Amino acid sequence: xxxxxxxxxxxxxxxxxxxxxxxxxxxxxxxxxxxxxxxxxxxxxxxxxxxxxxxxxxxxxxxxxxxxxxxxxxxxxxxxxxxxxxxxxxxxxxxxxxxxxxxxxxxxxxxxxxxxxxxxxxxxxxxx
Amino acid sequence: xxxxxxxxxxxxxxxxxxxxxxxxxxxxxxxxxxxxxxxxxxxxxxxxxxxxxxxxxxxxxxxxxxxxxxxxxxxxxxxxxxxxxxxxxxxxxxxxxxxxxxxxxxxxxxxxxxxxxxxxxxxxxxxxxxxxxxxxxxxxxxxxxxxxxxxxxxxxxxxxxxxxxxxxxxxxxxxxxxxxxxxxxxxxxxxxxxxxxxxxxxxxxxxxxxxxxxxxxxxxxxxxxxxxxxxxxxxxxxxxxxxxxxxxxxxxxxxxxxxxxxxxxxxxxxxxxxxxxxxxxxxxxxxxxxxxxxxxxxxxxxxxxxxxxxxxxxxxxxxxxxxxxxxxxxxxxxxxxxxxxxxxxxxxxxxxxxxxxxxxxxxxxxxxxxxxxxxxxxxxxxxxxxxxxxxxxxxxxxxxxxxxxxxxxxxxxxxxxxxxx
Numbered sequence: 298x299x300x301x302x303x304x305x306x307x308x309x310x311x312x313x314x315x316x317x318x319x320x321x322x323x324x325x326x327x328x329x330x331x332x333x334x335x336x337x338x339x340x341x342x343x344x345x346x347x348x349x350x351x352x353x354x355x356x357x358x359x360x361x362x363x364x365x366x367x368x369x370x371x372x373x374x375x376x377x378x379x380x381x382x383x384x385x386x387x388x389x390x391x392x393x394x395x396x397x398x399x400x401x402x403x404x405x406x407x408x409x410x411x412x413x414x415x416x417x418x419x420x421x422x423x424x425x
Numbered sequence: 426x427x428x429x430x431x432x433x434x435x436x437x438x439x440x441x442x443x444x445x446x447x448x449x450x451x452x453x454x455x456x457x458x459x460x461x462x463x464x465x466x467x468x469x470x471x472x473x474x475x476x477x478x479x480x481x482x483x484x485x486x487x488x489x490x491x492x493x494x495x496x497x498x499x500x501x502x503x504x505x506x507x508x509x510x511x512x513x514x515x516x517x518x519x520x521x522x523x524x525x526x527x528x529x530x531x532x533x534x535x536x537x538x539x540x541x542x543x544x545x546x547x548x549x550x551x552x553x554x555x556x557x558x559x560x561x562x563x564x565x566x567x568x569x570x571x572x573x574x575x576x577x578x579x580x581x582x583x584x585x586x587x588x589x590x591x592x593x594x595x596x597x598x599x600x601x602x603x604x605x606x607x608x609x610x611x612x613x614x615x616x617x618x619x620x621x622x623x624x625x626x627x628x629x630x631x632x633x634x635x636x637x638x639x640x641x642x643x644x645x646x647x648x649x650x651x652x653x654x655x656x657x658x659x660x661x662x663x664x665x666x667x668x669x670x671x672x673x674x675x676x677x678x679x680x681x682x683x684x685x686x687x688x689x690x691x692x693x694x695x696x697x698x699x700x701x702x703x704x705x706x707x708x709x710x711x712x713x714x715x716x717x718x719x720x721x722x723x724x725x726x727x728x729x730x731x732x733x734x735x736x737x738x739x740x741x742x743x744x745x746x747x748x749x750x751x752x753x754x755x756x757x758x759x760x761x762x763x764x765x766x767x768x769x770x771x772x773x774x775x776x777x778x779x780x781x782x783x784x785x786x787x788x789x790x791x792x793x794x795x796x797x798x799x800x801x802x803x804x805x806x807x808x809x810x811x812x813x814x815x816x817x818x819x820x821x822x823x824x825x826x827x828x829x830x831x832x833x834x835x836x837x838x839x840x841x842x843x844x845x846x
């Protein structure tokens with residue numbers, strides 16, 4: 298977090314310290330583990346998708362403040378979304394919504410969770 | 426002995442007040458002497474080498490070959506033709522894997538150590554497809570190479586021993602002379618990855634007695650894209666070429682070619698002349714400081730940081746590598762709190778990070794706010810990270826322009842950060 302808006306920085310730290318939707322769903326319809334090869338960070342998502350809609354989502358993971366907070370924020374946002382809506386979330390829009398300047402390397406930390414969810418959404422669509 | 430504050434004045438970039446540069450194991454800054462040497466070549470002597478029968482080309486060829494002589498002498502080679510210019514250590518090791526690999530058969534073994542950089546692992550793994558087996562010598566508790574374990578892994582199938590001279594994570598200095606003598610006694614080709622050694626201590630390749638020794642220019646004040654593969658003349662002579670093209674041939678017909686002698690046999694295409702000229706200037710700079718002094722300077726900084734570690738007792742700070750600075754280069758890998766690697770099964774649902782832990786990326790970002798540049802991640806040594814039970818570390822690494830004041834600034838910033846986040 299280099300140049301940051303104080304309020305947004307607080308939001309990131311809050312989600313980092315108290316991640317929302319943290320944990321695992323028993324018997325999820327989808328699960329994925331996504332790794333960041335730059336630093337070995339990892340996020341594991343379990344998701345329940347019914348009628349192409351994300352009914353429930355939880356994650357566990359190990360990572361820096363940015364990757365953990367971004368995952369937490371994303372789970373809140375996508376709960377209840379149609380999976381095609383998840384696929385349409387644009388990287389630059391998601392990054393902008395975090396409100397802090399990250400730089401090219403740490404953007405990867407922030408996008409780890411979005412990449413994981415897009416894979417789940419893509420996989421789900423292929424099945425139906 | 427030299428004064429790092431005086432040295433710093435030679436480095437234009439370090440006049441930036443917002444930079445305390447502590448990522449020297451990754452790459453180093455350039456003194457004006459190196460920058461000027463490259464500019465002089467571009468402005469006054471630029472042309473292609475080994476080709477033109479005209480003054481400019483002769484000047485460029487002369488500068489290129491004089492650079493080779495100078496750099497060869499710096500690493501203790503008797504004969505300048507024993508130095509092949511390559512892009513970097515990685516390219517040198519890939520060249521060796523390719524050329525030596527053609528001699529290996531299924532069941533042959535390559536012996537590495539557990540502390541190797543990816544560049545001294547991955548090229549050898551390419552050979553696994555032909556049935557070659559890779560073995561790894563273990564480390565001791567303190568992070569030094571377990572020489573007994575290495576020796577116990579030598580057998581009649583062992584064909585290549587390739588070890589780093591200095592670890593880029595732990596800083597551990599390996600007894601390469603001793604190791605190469607074991608290799609010689611057993612008819613094994615010996616290779617030393619000197620990327621973290623040549624910039625930081627006196628290195629004499631002839632004395633080490635290895636068959637091949639690789640190093641990178643950009644980690645020792647030189648430009649990027651230039652490095653060296655030094656070798657015994659007969660060992661280099663026996664290698665098949667790595668890349669084909671201009672410069673590396675003697676004759677070419679539509680059917681076949683014959684090759685130039687070493688070193689040009691391995692230098693296909695127009696070489697990085699400006700890189701060689703710049704690296705030669707870097708070597709002059711280091712020689713003037715004295716490599717023994719460079720080593721002493723870094724040992725003093727390491728001792729200082731380890732002393733501060735004891736005195737300041739920063740909460741949850743842990744560092745990796747040998748505590749005896751006589752066996753350690755100027756590399757300080759550390760974490761605040763535990764950073765275990767991720768496993769879906771063993772992570773409890775109510776804990777994100779271990780209590781009091783700060784992720785290395787967050788440490789690096791916080792240090793960056795204070796102008797301090799350190800590395801965070803796996804440092805291109807993922808197997809070693811796994812061995813240490815870690816996902817990642819932060820790492821500060823020092824060089825000639827870093828003084829105790831930089832270390833003090835770094836450690837007091839760490840103290841602040843450990844209390845914050």
